[in-house]
Amino acid sequence: MGVTNGASLIEIDSQEEVEDPFLAFIDYARTVISPEEDDGEEGEGNKDPTEAAAEATGPGWGWVASRILKTCTAYSSGVTAAILLSDLSQAWHEQNKPGMSKKKPELIAQLKKSHRRRRLANTVTIDSIHEKNFLSMNSVLEAVIINADVLPGTNIFMLTLGDCWSSNTIDIYLHRRYYELVETPNGILGKGREVLLTGCYLRTAREGFGTPRLLPTEYLIILLDEDQDDDAILIAAQFCSDTFASVSLDAFNSGTSYSLYARIESIGPLESELKFSTAHRRQIVLVDGDGDRLKFILWGEQVIVANLLSVGSMLGIERPYISSLEESAVDGKDEFCLEYGSATHLYLFPATLQEERVCVALTQNQCQGSKLLGSGGVSQVTLPRDAEGSIDYSNYPFRTIITDIRDKTTGISLYGIVTDILCDDPNATGVVFSLKIEDTSGAIWAKLHFTSYWSLGRLGVGHVVYVSGLSCRVTNKNCLEVLWHEKDEKAAFVNLSCLPAFLTSSCLHKISTLSQISKHIKPAVNICRVKLDEIDQCHNIKTRLSHSLCGHFIDEESSSASSSHGGNLRCGFCRVSCTGNAGSEVVRTFDITITLADEETKLYAWCTGQSASAILQISPDEFYDLPEDDQLMYPSLENEWFLVTLSNSGRGNSGSGLGLSYETEATCWEITRALKI
Known part of the structure; x- marks a missing residue:
C-alpha cells in the first residue's frame, strides 16, 4: 500500500504502518529530508549489524511528527504531501544549514572539530541572518572572533564573527564596556576566541550598499577552553582568590571588587514576585568550590542573558554588583545576592555535551524503518545526556513506544490512544490530570501539569493523541512516573481525532x-x-x-x-x-x-x-x-x-x-x- 499525493513511493514493511498512513508518512518524510547514505560507500560492507551504532544527526521522529502536526493545525482546510515536505525541508534546512559552497575560514573548520557542547535553544546561524535580513532580540549567536580591528580614522573596535554552521561572517561593533578586554596586546577578545551574544540589533544594508552589521550589545559572554593553558592560567590568577564566603557587602560598598567562579546549579524565575514593579527577573543559583550557594539576579532586559547559560557550566563573574536582599527584593537567608552590573564581565566554561548509547529494541528495527539509519540495521543510537544524567530523546530517530520509556529520560514523544482520564485531587497544588495512553506495546499513565486550568479542548476516551515533552523518572516506590508540564518549551499536545486537517489531507490517512x-x-x-x-x-x-x-x-x-x-x-x-x-x-x-x-x-x-x-x-x-x-x-x-x-x-x-x-x-x-x- 502507498500513501497518495507524492508518498506512493513509500515501501511499507510493517503491518502497523499499513494500518496507519500517518506513521508511514513520517518515515517517508525523514528519508526525504535526510536521504540514506550510498550503500556502496567504502567500508560499508564491513560493518557488523549487531554492533552498528548511529549518531542521531538527522531529524528525530518526534521533530518530524511535531512539525507535520503544527502545519496541519495552521492549515485546517487540509494539506498535501508537497506542502508538508516543503515545510519540513525548509525548517530542517534553516535549523541545520550545511553552508554554501564558499570555503569556510580555517579557524572555523578547526573549531567545528572540537565543538563538544550542546547547542543553545535560541541559537541562530550567521547564514540565516544574511538570508532573512532579520535578527530578534532574544536570538543567540554562538560565534568565534575571526578578526578584531579598529575602524580607520576612529577609536571604534569592530569584530568579525563566524560560527560552526555558516559559510558567511558578520561584523559587530564592540560595546565600549568590553574595550579593556581587546585594547591590550594580549587582550582576551582576540582572534580565535569564542563568544556568546544576545540582545543584538541588526543594521541592514541600505539601498543595496554595504553589508549587514550588528550594533553593540552589552550581553556578551566570553567562552573559556579548559584544554588551553592560557585560559587555565586566567582562571587561576583571576578567579581563585575570592569565594562566596569571602564576599562582604560592607567591603563592596567601600570599593572592594570581586571575581567569583562557580557552577551553575539552576536557572529559573524568582520565587517571589515584585508588587511594585512589572520588571521581569531571573535567578541563577551558583555553587562555588566550597559548596556555598549564592543567587545571581538578572533584571529587566538582562533576563535574556539567561539564554546564554546552561546548567552544569562553570561561570566566572568579574566585578559583579552586590546588593542586599532587601534592595533586590529577594527572599532568602543570605545577606546579599549578585547582580549583573555596568562593569560586570562574564566568562563561561560550557558544560561538555555528554552522550550515551541507547539500545534500539529489535521491534524498532523490524517495525519502524531502521533502513533510515543504514541498510545493515542499527542496534544502538547515541543520544545526549543533560547535567542531571537524563537522556534526551528529542532527536531519537525512531518513534518512541511505551516499552522504550525508562528512568531518567526527557524529550519523550508518544503517539497513542487515550483509554482513561482522571482528575487528580482538586485540592492539590496546581492543576493535574492523569492520562492513560496506549500504543501497540502497552499502556502507561502520564501526569499532565497545567499552568492554570485545562487547556487542551475536547479530549475523550478513544481519541488518538500525540504528546511531546514528556519526562520519566522512578519514584520512591520504584514505579515509573511519566510527567508533562504545559509550561515547558518543548511540551506539545495534539488531539489528532479532533484535528480538522486530517479529514481533508489524503496523504495522512486512508x-x-x-x-x-x-x-x-x-x-x-x-x-x-x-x-x-x-x-x-x-x-x-x-x-x-x-x-x-x-x-x-x-x-x-x-x-x-x-x-x-x-x-x-x-x-x-x-x-x-x-x-x-x-x-x-x-x-x-x-x-x-x-x-x-x-x-x-x-x-x-x-x-x-x-x-x-x-x-x-x-x-x-x-x-x-x-x-x-x-x-x-x-x-x-x-x-x-x-x-x-x-x-x-x-x-x-x-x-x-x-x-x-x-x-x-x-x-x-x-x-x-x-x-x-
Whole structure:
C-alpha cells in the first residue's frame, strides 16, 4: 500500500504502518529530508549489524511528527504531501544549514572539530541572518572572533564573527564596556576566541550598499577552553582568590571588587514576585568550590542573558554588583545576592555535551524503518545526556513506544490512544490530570501539569493523541512516573481525532470501511466515508449545556440541585465552576445519536460539538430557539454523505467519574469530526 499525493513511493514493511498512513508518512518524510547514505560507500560492507551504532544527526521522529502536526493545525482546510515536505525541508534546512559552497575560514573548520557542547535553544546561524535580513532580540549567536580591528580614522573596535554552521561572517561593533578586554596586546577578545551574544540589533544594508552589521550589545559572554593553558592560567590568577564566603557587602560598598567562579546549579524565575514593579527577573543559583550557594539576579532586559547559560557550566563573574536582599527584593537567608552590573564581565566554561548509547529494541528495527539509519540495521543510537544524567530523546530517530520509556529520560514523544482520564485531587497544588495512553506495546499513565486550568479542548476516551515533552523518572516506590508540564518549551499536545486537517489531507490517512475499523486493534485515526442512515428527531436530537473549556457536558440535574442550594454550575470533567470564572463559560451544544452506513454495514454512533453541527447544518443555539414543532419537522439529512473521523469511546472506559460514562452508554463510537461531501 502507498500513501497518495507524492508518498506512493513509500515501501511499507510493517503491518502497523499499513494500518496507519500517518506513521508511514513520517518515515517517508525523514528519508526525504535526510536521504540514506550510498550503500556502496567504502567500508560499508564491513560493518557488523549487531554492533552498528548511529549518531542521531538527522531529524528525530518526534521533530518530524511535531512539525507535520503544527502545519496541519495552521492549515485546517487540509494539506498535501508537497506542502508538508516543503515545510519540513525548509525548517530542517534553516535549523541545520550545511553552508554554501564558499570555503569556510580555517579557524572555523578547526573549531567545528572540537565543538563538544550542546547547542543553545535560541541559537541562530550567521547564514540565516544574511538570508532573512532579520535578527530578534532574544536570538543567540554562538560565534568565534575571526578578526578584531579598529575602524580607520576612529577609536571604534569592530569584530568579525563566524560560527560552526555558516559559510558567511558578520561584523559587530564592540560595546565600549568590553574595550579593556581587546585594547591590550594580549587582550582576551582576540582572534580565535569564542563568544556568546544576545540582545543584538541588526543594521541592514541600505539601498543595496554595504553589508549587514550588528550594533553593540552589552550581553556578551566570553567562552573559556579548559584544554588551553592560557585560559587555565586566567582562571587561576583571576578567579581563585575570592569565594562566596569571602564576599562582604560592607567591603563592596567601600570599593572592594570581586571575581567569583562557580557552577551553575539552576536557572529559573524568582520565587517571589515584585508588587511594585512589572520588571521581569531571573535567578541563577551558583555553587562555588566550597559548596556555598549564592543567587545571581538578572533584571529587566538582562533576563535574556539567561539564554546564554546552561546548567552544569562553570561561570566566572568579574566585578559583579552586590546588593542586599532587601534592595533586590529577594527572599532568602543570605545577606546579599549578585547582580549583573555596568562593569560586570562574564566568562563561561560550557558544560561538555555528554552522550550515551541507547539500545534500539529489535521491534524498532523490524517495525519502524531502521533502513533510515543504514541498510545493515542499527542496534544502538547515541543520544545526549543533560547535567542531571537524563537522556534526551528529542532527536531519537525512531518513534518512541511505551516499552522504550525508562528512568531518567526527557524529550519523550508518544503517539497513542487515550483509554482513561482522571482528575487528580482538586485540592492539590496546581492543576493535574492523569492520562492513560496506549500504543501497540502497552499502556502507561502520564501526569499532565497545567499552568492554570485545562487547556487542551475536547479530549475523550478513544481519541488518538500525540504528546511531546514528556519526562520519566522512578519514584520512591520504584514505579515509573511519566510527567508533562504545559509550561515547558518543548511540551506539545495534539488531539489528532479532533484535528480538522486530517479529514481533508489524503496523504495522512486512508478511508476505511465501517467493518474494517470495527476490527482495528491498533491506535489509528479512523476516517470513513458514510451516509446518514437514520436520525430519530423525536428522541436522538437534543441540546445540552457544555463547558466550553473542555467540551464536555455539564450534568444539569446535579448542577440544578447544587444551584438550588446556592451553588454554581460545575463541570463533571475538569471539576471547576463554570460561572464567574474566566475561560470557563457554559455554552449550548448538540447531543445526538445516529446510524451511519456504507456499502457494507451499519454502525451506531453519537456526536457533539462541531461534528454534530456539521451533520445537522445548524448551530445548537439556532436549533434550540426553534419552536418545538419546527424542531420535530427539522429537514431530514438522511442519505447525505459525509467524511467522518470515528473514535471508539467505549474502549477502556473504566468509569473514572469524569462524566465520560453517560456520553458513551448508548454506543461506543464517537464522531469527532465530520465534513459534508
